[in-house]
Amino acid sequence: MDDFEFNNSNNDNNIDSHENEEYKYPENMSLSDYSDEQDDSSTKNMDNPDLIENSEKKDDKMKTFFISTIAILSILIIILISYIIYSLKNPQKNILNFSADSSNQTSENNSTSNESAEVKFEEIPSDSKQLSAETIYSKLSPSVVGVVMYDSKANIISDPVGQGSGVIISENGYIVTNSHVIGNSKQYNIKVVLSNNEEYSAKIIGFDSKTDLAVIKIEKSGLTFATFGNSDEVKVGSSALALGNPLGLNFAGSLTRGIVSAVNRCTSGTANSLVKYIQTDAAINPGNSGGPLINMYGQIIGINSSKIAVEHCEGMGFAIPSNTVKSVVDDIIKKGYVSGRVRLGISGKMVTNYQSQFYNVPMGIIISEISSDSNLLANGIQTGDIITKINNVDILNLDSFYAELYSHKPGDTITLKVYRQPSNKTISPSTFDVNVTLLEDKGETQNQ
Numbered sequence: 001m002d003d004f005e006f007n008n009s010n011n012d013n014n015i016d017s018h019e020n021e022e023y024k025y026p027e028n029m030s031l032s033d034y035s036d037e038q039d040d041s042s043t044k045n046m047d048n049p050d051l052i053e054n055s056e057k058k059d060d061k062m063k064t065f066f067i068s069t070i071a072i073l074s075i076l077i078i079i080l081i082s083y084i085i086y087s088l089k090n091p092q093k094n095i096l097n098f099s100a101d102s103s104n105q106t107s108e109n110n111s112t113s114n115e116s117a118e119v120k121f122e123e124i125p126s127d128s129k130q131l132s133a134e135t136i137y138s139k140l141s142p143s144v145v146g147v148v149m150y151d152s153k154a155n156i157i158s159d160p161v162g163q164g165s166g167v168i169i170s171e172n173g174y175i176v177t178n179s180h181v182i183g184n185s186k187q188y189n190i191k192v193v194l195s196n197n198e199e200y201s202a203k204i205i206g207f208d209s210k211t212d213l214a215v216i217k218i219e220k221s222g223l224t225f226a227t228f229g230n231s232d233e234v235k236v237g238s239s240a241l242a243l244g245n246p247l248g249l250n251f252a253g254s255l256t257r258g259i260v261s262a263v264n265r266c267t268s269g270t271a272n273s274l275v276k277y278i279q280t281d282a283a284i285n286p287g288n289s290g291g292p293l294i295n296m297y298g299q300i301i302g303i304n305s306s307k308i309a310v311e312h313c314e315g316m317g318f319a320i321p322s323n324t325v326k327s328v329v330d331d332i333i334k335k336g337y338v339s340g341r342v343r344l345g346i347s348g349k350m351v352t353n354y355q356s357q358f359y360n361v362p363m364g365i366i367i368s369e370i371s372s373d374s375n376l377l378a379n380g381i382q383t384g385d386i387i388t389k390i391n392n393v394d395i396l397n398l399d400s401f402y403a404e405l406y407s408h409k410p411g412d413t414i415t416l417k418v419y420r421q422p423s424n425k426t427i428s429p430s431t432f433d434v435n436v437t438l439l440e441d442k443g444e445t446q447n448q
Contacts, residue, residue, distance in 0.1 A: 117170040117333050119326040122227045122299060130296035136241060137255050139298050143168045143226035144291055146193035146249045147177050147202075147216070154189065165244035165291030166192065166216070167300065168225045169329070173218040176329050177290030178305055179207040182214050192218050193249060206332035206443070210341075210402070211275050211324060212305050215332045226292065229299030231321035234278060236260050242282040242304055242317070244291025251287070258282030258315070266399065267306065267318060274406060277318040278302045284317030293319040337443030342410050345374025345439050350398050351386060361429075362419050364388035364395045371439075379434045381418065388431075389417035410440035 131139075149162040164181030168174070175192065182190055182204060190202040200218040207214035238260050245252045262279040280293060284307045293302035302319025331338045347369040356363045364386040370376050388395060390404045391414055408414060416434045 117172065117174045118330045119169050119176070119322075120225065120227045121230065121322075121326065124229065124233070124297055124299075130239075131298050133241060133255065133257060136294060136296070136298045137243070140226055140243060140292065140294060140300075141253055141255075142195050142224040144195065144243050144253065145175060146245050146252055147175075147181050147290055148191040148193065148249070149181065149183055150189040150191065152187055152189055160191075161188070163245065163248040163287055164289040165287065165304075167290070167292050167303065168223050170225050171221060171223050173220045173223060174205070174333060175202070175216050175218065176303060176325060177214050177216060178303065179209045179212045179214045181290045182207060182216065184209045190216055192216070193252070194223075195253060206336045208328055208332065208338045210338075211320060211328050213303065213320060213325060213328045213332070215329055226300050227298075228322040228326065229295055229297065229301050231278065231301050231323045234260055234263055234295070234301050234321075236262060239296050240278075240280050240282050240301070241294040241296075242280070242284055242288060242291065243294060244284075244288035244304065246283070246285035246287045248287050256283035261315070263321075265318060274402065275305075275320055275324055277305070278321055280317050280319060281315035282317060283315075288317075337441070339440075339442075340409065341441035342405060342408055342412070342438040343441040344405070344436065345371035345376060348387075350395075350401075361386060361421060362388045364419065365401055373439060375437055376434070379436065381434060382420070384421070386419040386421075387416050388419050391415055392417075405438075408438055410438055412438050414438060 145166045145168060147164045147166045148160045149164075150158060150160050162181065162183065164177060166175040166177035166181070169176050182188060184207060186204045186207075190204060192200045192202045194200070200220055202216040202218050205215040205217055236259075240258055240260050242256045242258070244254065246254050258281040260278060261281050264276040265279045267277065278293060278301065282293070284304050288304050289306070291304050292300040293304055295301050299322075301322050303322075303325050304317060304319045306318050308316040328338055346365075346367050348365045348367045351359075351361060351363050351366050353363060355361075366386045367381065367383050370381060370383065390401070393400065393404045395401045395404075405414075413435055416436055418432055418434055420430050420432075422429065
């Protein structure tokens with residue numbers, strides 16, 4: 001048996017509760033009166049000073065929390081506004097440029113992924129079934145991009161200094177374009193515009209002005225890349241398509257049609273003697289440079305590079321053959337330069353036929369600078385000397401000079417015939433032979 005005692009402020013009587021017995025309320029007190037008594041008791045408890053003090057402390061903690069939260073949010077907003085203002089004032093340090101740290105990080109990433117990036121070739125289908133221009137456009141247009149060049153000191157309102165086209169060659173962001181599209185240099189900031197108008201800053205992996213090819217890379221994966229065909233199988237008279245951005249991004253994704261007009265073409269007056277071009281009458285205009293020349297199987301057979309733009313001349317465009325593109329681009333991706341090239345270790349200019357007659361000197365390459373690692377200095381060669389022959393081959397233009405030079409390998413010894421005009425005009429000019437060992441060009445002169 002348990003005892004329960006209930007104290008009532010109006011009645012001091014005790015009520016005992018026993019097993020099987022009912023509780024009874026005090027005399028003259030109803031159930032409603034009992035409830036009122038309990039409410040009065042609660043009200044009295046709320047007037048307790050200790051409870052009030054605890055409540056005030058809780059309120060103070062809440063106020064402190066809210067004040068701290070507002071202060072932190074205010075600091076974050078100030079930092080965000082400061083960053084936006086800084087970005088607007090220094091755009092070249094933002095989307096159009098790479099910091100040293102990001103460049104180093106990109107280089108490290110490239111070293112692990114370069115081997116997987118290369119120009120992909122595919123065979124002509126066994127059924128030799130050609131595709132429609134509509135099908136080819138649908139297949140390749142996602143792989144053709146706009147390449148926009150900005151001055152390294154450009155700000156947010158600066159206009160680009162050049163625009164061209166490019167071709168995605170790997171799903172992880174490698175793109176081939178022309179060397180002249182990026183200014184034959186690594187000093188410009190490059191922006192890439194995809195076919196869906198997404199924009200990315202690009203890193204220049206390498207370039208080779210001798211073949212007018214360059215490789216750039218954007219940090220983007222899952223891209224649609226193009227495949228190439230064998231340019232040695234290209235036939236004169238076969239249909240060809242040119243895809244790119246003539247006159248810039250305002251006409252992005254333009255497709256033109258023509259035929260292969262000739263193969264193994266040389267363009268006179270250039271130093272690109274290593275390239276035997278595919279000639280086409282498909283319309284190629286400024287801005288098409290770096291874009292693809294395509295066969296009717298949807299394969300890229302060349303990278304459009306130039307056109308003859310003179311009065312009364314139409315339909316003479318030139319593309320770098322795909323086989324040349326693969327050998328150069330794959331090397332640039334792996335090493336940053338075209339390996340196996342040779343160099344004399346000089347800088348110079350061509351003495352033209354007119355200059356030869358005017359100054360009464362032979363045609364050839366006049367030397368303006370000699371590299372310290374060349375053995376020409378040890379052999380007595382000086383700036384101002386004119387190289388007139390390489391191994392008895394007359395140097396009549398840059399094409400003949402490079403053709404003979406590039407027929408050799410690093411370490412080979414060649415014989416130069418040199419003409420020297422003395423500073424003292426009372427002394428007769430002299431001509432002599434010099435044997436020189438060719439150096440390997442590891443990119444030192446491939447930007448010249």
